[in-house]
Amino acid sequence: MPCFAVLAWRRASCTAWVIFLACLGLFGGAARAETVLTVFAQAYTPEISTGDNPKPLHEMTRLAHAFERLHPGVRVRFLKNPVGDYRTWMRTQLQGGMAPDIMWAHSTWCNEDAKYGWFVNLDPYLAQPNPYCAPGQRGAKRWRDLFYVDATNAKRAPDGHLYALPIDQVETAIYYNKDLFRKAGVEPPRTWAEFIAIQKRLKQAGIIPFLMTAQQDMRLSWARAILLDQLWADKLPRMDVRTTGAIGFPGVDDQEFIRAYEKGIFSVRDPRYREMLRLLKEWSQYWQPGALATQDDRLFRLGRAAMWWDGSWYAPQIARDPMRAFEFGIFLVPPLTKESSPYASGTGARGVGGATSIQYAITNTAVSGGKLELAVDFLRFLTAPQNLGPLVSEAGLFLPNVPGLEGSPLLKPFQKVLQAGHVRFGGEMAGPVYSDRSFRVLQGYLGGQYTEEEALARLEKYLAAGVDQTLKDNAAVWRFGNDWEIRPAPPSFAQAASASARRPWGLLIGIGIALAALLGVTLSLPGPRRTLRRHKTSYLFLLPTFALLILFSYYPIASALGHSFTEWKGSGTATFIGLDNFREMWQDDVLRDSVGNMVKLLLAGIVLSLTVPLLVAEMIFALGGERARYLYRVLFVVPMVVPGVVTLLIWGFIYDNNLGLLNHALDTLGLGGWKHAWLGEPGLALYALMFMGFPWVGGFALLIYYAGLQNIPGDVFDSARIDGATGLARFRFVDLPLLMGQVKLLVVLGFIGGLQGFQTQLLLTNGGPAFATMVPGMHMYQNAISFDRMGYACAIGVALFLAILGITYLNMKYLRSSVEYQP
């Protein structure tokens, strides 16, 4: 009877489900009739707590609802997307046609990608009226009149068109500690000379004058830009030849820079450039020690450093810090005068920011989905002053890119920079590789690793390569006449590029045919057929593994191998260049340095990761009670759940020069003389990385050894004891030989991981100072992700692969374990 009840209930619930699903289908059908506009708004994404906006924002939701009311049948959906690895996400989605209709695309990336036809050229739309602007007001006649002209024009792609619409601007200024200034009796400076003078006074008063974070290139490039812009002003008219028209803006663009370089107007040997280096070095003596490895603002936040240079986004963070024990103020970077340098032009310091924070681009998805007009209309609606003002103010991080609109009241001091305008020539513009290399050379120069001459020689070499690469990259859209005169560009990227996505079929079919042919030939011979029949079980047992590998693993790897012989940016067409990539590797001095670093790290890593866990495993194994052994196993393994980034964060705080635990401990012990900027000194950084992970009890290695010890039959220990082998003797003559299988395993894994690894460098040292901790894995990663040189990255990958394969083969061959069964 109860059985029936259950059955009846089941039937009833089944019916309910069917009805429910049918309803769902109906509603689903209804939902499909409306048009959904998908948007990734980055810092303005509403209704979500992020690192930038812990309190969820609502303004975008309000605007979306208002837009939906104006367009019945349209729904605006905001994508939730983290910003970590966003560049990779953006790449893949655009290439696969899966991107949102409107997306945040940093102008640098957007302009790099425009040549693939992934983004819509916004110029034609910007020339039309924006119906959401009140009649008679700016923007009503022509949409583009709404925005700051120069800042917006500076974001144009190499073909001269605007693909990413900047809706806001970001600015920087110097935050200062008013209490410390009062204590040292100094005032915010009006000139660069005063700026240096007050830092001297602060230093004399025992205060760290300036907190500089030079582990990443951002602040060093700001400093270089501000100084160069003022030192170069007299030569600017000869470089900035396009100042009018849609492309022209007061400032040197990439093409103008290349022209200036080729014509010899710009050279790093120019006395003005040396002057920049000198001023920078003079200033750097007032930075906190270890600036080359510093990443965070703590020294300023804790009231130890008197000044800190940061963007407008920092204002809400510091203003709302309840534990801040000082009053802070903001001043703009002071101008260079003749007092500081004979080349000072008196132009005044200009801003280094500009429209570089949030830009929105319309993607190929909107075009193929027939939503182009709708997407444009949403951007028009969004940027109308009555909507943009509240939107940008609510987030409170940036200033609106529309004159007359003010952002959050906290950002008032930054408004002044917008009026002063932006840096017109801020340094060499020769592609991402050069940007990175020149930053590292600057680090080496400031850290005392390179003399001025050495630094300039390196810069010259890297700049020549960077200019060549930039010319090659833009060959399709840049035209030069005689004597490098700039000619008008051909039609835009978007029309020139074929939007065809790459299909994997060519290669796949090739692999398939080759495999099938190989298999067919083998099976047609009587010998192999007999073998196959005899070893049927073996091959059958291997079938699932190889089915999965062939379906999911071999194609991407074959693709990487194939691309190592090409010049390829990760998207678009790959050009076959034979062995050129490998030839380039031969001359790549960064690669050479990094191989040396890797070998040192690898050997130390393998020794430590092999010995300590073995010792611990033996110790646990020697314990009496099973309960104690279980407890220790658990306790040693639990830390494996802690993500690597957290461990690295802790080590960063241990090694920090000014606030780190290690230096603090040395001070307490009265060993102040041994203090160092552990990660900031080129001679030490590599060894600091080796020491990391102390006490090196890796959970995985421990488990492997422990399982190995358990597999040793108890009789072996018994007979060893009878023979009088105990303690170290047993370890030497019994355990170690019987654990050789485990040792071999871990050596092989150590080599595989060690040759490729770079996560630590990426997060802690950025491969620096200069190239002191660079490793081949990171070099490859930079080429693949930051430099857009996927072909070259693949070649490095292939070289690494061959090296690892060779070492592994030797290890497997010569580290034979006596207990292994050899079928």
Added chain:
Amino acid sequence: MIREAASRKRAARTRPQAERQHSSARRRRELALHLPLALLVALTFYPFLFLLQTSLKDNPQFFHDFWGLHPPFHWSNYADAWGAINHYIGNTLIVTISTVIGTVAVAALSAYTFARHRFPGREFLFYAILSLMMVPGVLTLISAFMWMKHFPLAGGNDLWGEGGNGLLNSHLALILPGIAGGQVFAIFILRSFMASLPEELFEAARIDGAGEWLLFSRIAVPLSRPILGTIAIMGTLSTWNDYVWPYIVLSDDARKTLSVGLAFFRGAYATTYGPLMAGYVLASLPLLVLFLLTMRTFISGLTSGALKG
């Protein structure tokens, strides 16, 4: 024969305890072991404690008082973290459990074959698998993505991989490549352990008439339990924390995994450390349960005495 091994195992487990009662020297040695072990545990364990204490701070406390922990404690971080990951935790469970079970099953079978069988092409095929570990993932990301998009006969695609989105935006795009890639490491480790099992056990079973499948499932797998557990741990850790691949492959919010949810706390200009660490703690709870269970499979003397049988 197997039963005999099991009874020996029980005997072996009591053996060290009996020994301990014999001498006080033994007790002194125990202490000499406990002291350094406790110190090492404390040092190794510290990052986990740090995770716990930081999960209770707000950002000002994090910056001003990095090493210490003082009130007020921000328990609300856990609520924030839970809000960020609760939609995703089910997805992560589905993906991880399927991937790990698949990996262990497929890998055990292959590892056994490589360890105990002799057949033509053994070395070559083994290296064809092993070499997959040596290709840096950053190079294969884009082509792997396009391959998922054009995977034939999936997600509306035709035989030629056109017309739909392939495996993109489905959990299979995580699970299947996850098993394919994860088994490589697993095969490498398991093969070595299965090769070190005493041949006498297999010989005896063969004489009793056991087939290959029985040898695999009744001898090789049970005797490799600790190492299978270790592999499950490693597989779970890497699947559980995987970020970039799930991020680019899944576009529907309802399908995303928790590492993507946690990434929101890392903004472009600031990171909220408290909720991030609270999220890590919450995400690690299922892993801790797994660890407690797996560590039980390491029972000493598993094969001791089995050889005499």
